[in-house]
Amino acid sequence: MPVMTYREAIRSAMADEMTRDDSVIVMGEDIGVYGGTHLVTDGLIDKFGPKRVIDTPIAEGGFTGAAIGMAMTGMRPIVEMMTWNFSFQAADQIIQNAAKVRYFSGGQVTVPLVIRGPNGGGVQLSAQHTHSLEGFYGHFPGLKVVSPVTPADAKGMMLASIRDNNPVIFLEAGALYGTKGEVPDGDFVVPFGKARIAREGTDITLIAYGRQVNMLLNVAEKLAGEGISAEVIDLRSIRPFDEETIVTSVRKTHRAVVVQEQWRWFSVASEVAAIIQEQAFDDLDAPVLRVSGAEVPAPYARNLELAAFPNEDQIAAAARRALYLEK
Amino acid sequence: MPVMTYREAIRSAMADEMTRDDSVIVMGEDIGVYGGTHLVTDGLIDKFGPKRVIDTPIAEGGFTGAAIGMAMTGMRPIVEMMTWNFSFQAADQIIQNAAKVRYFSGGQVTVPLVIRGPNGGGVQLSAQHTHSLEGFYGHFPGLKVVSPVTPADAKGMMLASIRDNNPVIFLEAGALYGTKGEVPDGDFVVPFGKARIAREGTDITLIAYGRQVNMLLNVAEKLAGEGISAEVIDLRSIRPFDEETIVTSVRKTHRAVVVQEQWRWFSVASEVAAIIQEQAFDDLDAPVLRVSGAEVPAPYARNLELAAFPNEDQIAAAARRALYLEK
Amino acid sequence: MATTRSRSAKAASKSGANDSAVGGRHKAASQNGLPLDHTTLLDMYRQMVTIRLFEEAAQKAFRTGKIGGYLHLYIGQEALAMGFLHSYQPGDKIITAYRDHAHALILGTHPRAVMAELYGKGTGMVKGKGGSMHLFDVKNGLWGGYGIVGGHIPLGVGFAYAQAYQQSGNMTQLYFGDGSIHNGAFHEAANLAGLWGRDGMNPCLFILENNKYGMGTSVERATAMTDLSAKFDSYGIEHEDVDANDLIAVLECAQRVTKMVRETGKPYGIEAQTYRLSPHGAADFLERYRSKDEVQSHRAHDPINVLEARLLQADATTEAEMEKIRADAKDVADDAVKFAEESPDPDLAELTTDVLAD
Amino acid sequence: MATTRSRSAKAASKSGANDSAVGGRHKAASQNGLPLDHTTLLDMYRQMVTIRLFEEAAQKAFRTGKIGGYLHLYIGQEALAMGFLHSYQPGDKIITAYRDHAHALILGTHPRAVMAELYGKGTGMVKGKGGSMHLFDVKNGLWGGYGIVGGHIPLGVGFAYAQAYQQSGNMTQLYFGDGSIHNGAFHEAANLAGLWGRDGMNPCLFILENNKYGMGTSVERATAMTDLSAKFDSYGIEHEDVDANDLIAVLECAQRVTKMVRETGKPYGIEAQTYRLSPHGAADFLERYRSKDEVQSHRAHDPINVLEARLLQADATTEAEMEKIRADAKDVADDAVKFAEESPDPDLAELTTDVLAD
Ligand SMILES: Cc1ncc(C[n+]2csc(CCOP(=O)(O)OP(=O)(O)O)c2C)c(N)n1
């Protein structure tokens, strides 16, 4: 299998689909001539020209709305949010139009739209440029929300996203664009709504998505050294959500820790805890614990930023607490 | 104690504070000459003039941003969102500026701002005009989010909101503007972060906020007839959140049902369930159950809308399920 | 032409160039100074009267609680949509805000299906799911019906991009209110349209329905620069005004500018001057923001009256014929009401359909 | 005056009316055609050079990983902020986007506190919490430093409303980039400013920093209507252009228009023509969107060079004196770097402070 970076995996999925299907286009700020701020779209304009690789002015609401219009009328646009932080300016379009127009038109229209870009923090961009918006967008029926962490998933889920007939919020792990991994050749679709067991284990279930999955794998390794067998689940897809995989795992391990970079209140981790206690109540030997970002806007200083995000020590400590090995 | 409608209670709090403090102003669409779409601001322009009661163009982002600027520089604006549905256009301002500017200025500025307006559905406004945004805004540190249901709380919490030195998201129960209740005279502040036990009980804890609280009271009455003693908690304040009151109650009753009009995923009910299982794990005799809105954009037709929102039968059934009296 | 004021020099010369085309049709149609033959015009009269009576019936149903939610009437503005939609061609896309009954009826949705939607019945054009604000009839070219001020404007620009991309020869008519021009969505979308139009990639006709108020806020109280169509200048979009209470003026303008938009792939802006005779919504009782006198003074320009006068003057019809048309229209409205009242509620299973596509 | 082009007739007549005031000061200052005395101008020269060297030092620190996140330099634009901020008066409020180092330094924040902020140190002007994009020094009039394009524009309009409401006699200088004018936030805020300004309730000077690019997108690729300041026309806001690479032109313009804004309570728009000589951000390595030649051609108009030539021509300084100034500026930059490097990280307890006020 070829080895690709996370960035290349996304790009190759887009290029493949653009080659296959004329109605697929990409648009966003500086994705063409500039090559994309994170170079995810690099080279596409040379291959597909400016009518299919559209550089836009800085008007997230306007161009996202236009893309929704295109999607309703026969095209399959892929919108780059230069970073998801800017999507608040497009929230009205995403939530009020993309998510709902199918419903309030009585099913007369479809919105095959992908909105993609880097999400999450870790590179000192401070308060306005650091958000993890899985729960924020995942709240709304009519949207799909995914968050791949491996290059293989990035490619397979991007292919699935482009082919989906619904608006997909594609949250990329911005800090991982350069990470490499094996990616199956050719047409390789990772369906939504299926979590991935990234590591099997029997004593405790560790659950995350995005770049926190990598931390969980490190933690699991460390815990293995302490004689604790941790199962690691990568949610991959936030909406639709794979309740079964996590509940099955917890029925086996009887304990769970959910980790996320986003803030705790009304978040993905809240939901995961709620689901587990609802569906595996009698199997739980300890409360589902959560490790989330600090309840502060993201700070700039490196030491503060590190303190604002979950770290491996915190996660390991939470796992031990769930096992009653630590207070 | 005087009897007032929910609408009058809010208006009287605003008028009192405007009389007391010149820096308090109100602004929004058609709040002056028109009197306010829901007449909440009716009469204020006659009393305080157009420099303090500012009719704005339809530009939620622009005028909310301007209000944030005013709040940073010595004024205490109260912004009316004609309905909270329109606040998606102001999401960037609310989340990126109001919630965070204090932090990213290193504490150099404060934002004493209230944004208020009707929230929630129930009057057939369909998909774009029906949202319950407690969890949506409650996710963000730097904001306070409240949702009063009685006229007394509406007044007391509005007074608290105006005097607060932070941005407050004041979510009014739009369907209840005309409901009446006793409201204490004079300076009557209801502090944030304190839930209200609306009815005491011993067998199960029913938790909600906003108009669902009234449904819980009806359900509790009905359950009483079945020999079940339900405690009803009105959260009132979503951020800050009163964990203690709910945990204390569940330690007593050992069971809980959370009800909300908003969608289930990544919501207030998710968090409440997560908190209870975290903090009262050993006291719980059943999973915390949730009753939420249907996972669909709000439909227009009356029968569909009724089916989309929690109803008393569903809530009662959930309570019985939590008591293992029903499957 | 007197009623159509061209603002930019370029637009003026273009309009001159197209006069003959319109004139050509005109001559073929009638010798009475009207741009279309009498039959066609009388049919439009019939449609406008039908819309009026349909909406009056809807208002009554709203007041008696049979229609819920919001209900925004087009009363006083009928000639606007009538005139522009006469230039509709199959494949064109029409998009507007929540004041959308007229657009649906003119495009050919059956009045029964419209009224049933207002009633929230399963036989409604969007199965009772959208209500008055969300009328869609995609087969007939109506792509909605949107409730958030400004929010639909970018969608229309996207439609037009797709039409150009698909080399369809079609165009989009994008209707929006005077209140929505102050919303950022207009600005961002118009700028995109102008930009894309430079390469012929945006056959979008922006039709600003200036009915003088955004809810209770007059144009003068919403902006310091009240020449609204001049705002298109910021985006390199040519534009003109039209007296939209005069169907004849609208028809002339629409034929000319839609041809131009189709041919060039460039957007064009219209400020259509009209007046909302009805309250903002059917629940806007107080109307403190305008005087009864003001409303009364505008009744003189009620587009239906204006058209009646035009037709009579041109000997295109008679009082008796018009009376018959009104009676027929009343029947249509009554029939729609009856159908709506007798229709079943949506099936409860519809609650969860149409959320996601397969 | 030649470098300041008035667009609207009204603005032109106003500018005539104010010439004498500027001229008056000018005469008192020097007989060499410069609007201020030599000492003052030389001090501005010193400041501009200091900003330049300070930023070059910051760029070096960024490239060696000592500064994280984003770093946007003002290189090539120094005369712009220098000229307008010379008209700053205590109580005025300054707000800008993320390209904000110059504004902070000119307003009087100590270079050490600025550099320490870029380094994310506890001694930084916002305690290391904001970084380069979020410089605040409220005591000196700097109300931020914002990272979301367009997002800060409405705030500035709010500041100005408050200033008028409080009858402070103060005004706001609101800086924003050419890229941000296409954002809805500009449109909504400018419309509010025009509207409120009608009643004297918006002493806001909109200063469009047209450095020709929004990241990699030139003005021409962002809009079909590239006469950016004409976009103020949509809001009833008068405006003019200024050659912002020429400090003298900026000073003249700034003195005149700030006086006008203060006196009228009305907003005013400036399109300040400049050029970004540095990359968009310190991490913009490729710069595929412009040629080296293009950048080179603009170096001829580097505002520091332009000012040097002006000063030499007016015999206001000597090569030797300028050399000394550059050396001193270098010391200031070095000292700031040293201070930043030696400063402690923020206390970890700072993580959770400043989220909410009491
Ligand atoms: C973003 C947003 N803000 C506020 C509203 C409430 N609202 C509905 S219609 C309306 C007035 C719109 O006026 P205009 O655009 O002139 O259209 P008209 O009603 O006159 O046809 C307002 C403020 C809304 N629907 N969306």
Ligand SMILES: Cc1ncc(C[n+]2csc(CCOP(=O)(O)OP(=O)(O)O)c2C)c(N)n1
């Ligand atoms: C809403 C939003 N979209 C995108 C960005 C990313 N971004 C940062 S700076 C920039 C270019 C802004 O250009 P301009 O306004 O001309 O300012 P300049 O950088 O030239 O000073 C962009 C696109 C952002 N910060 N905010």
Ligand SMILES: [Mg+2]
């Ligand atoms: Mg209007």
Ligand SMILES: [Mg+2]
């Ligand atoms: Mg720029």
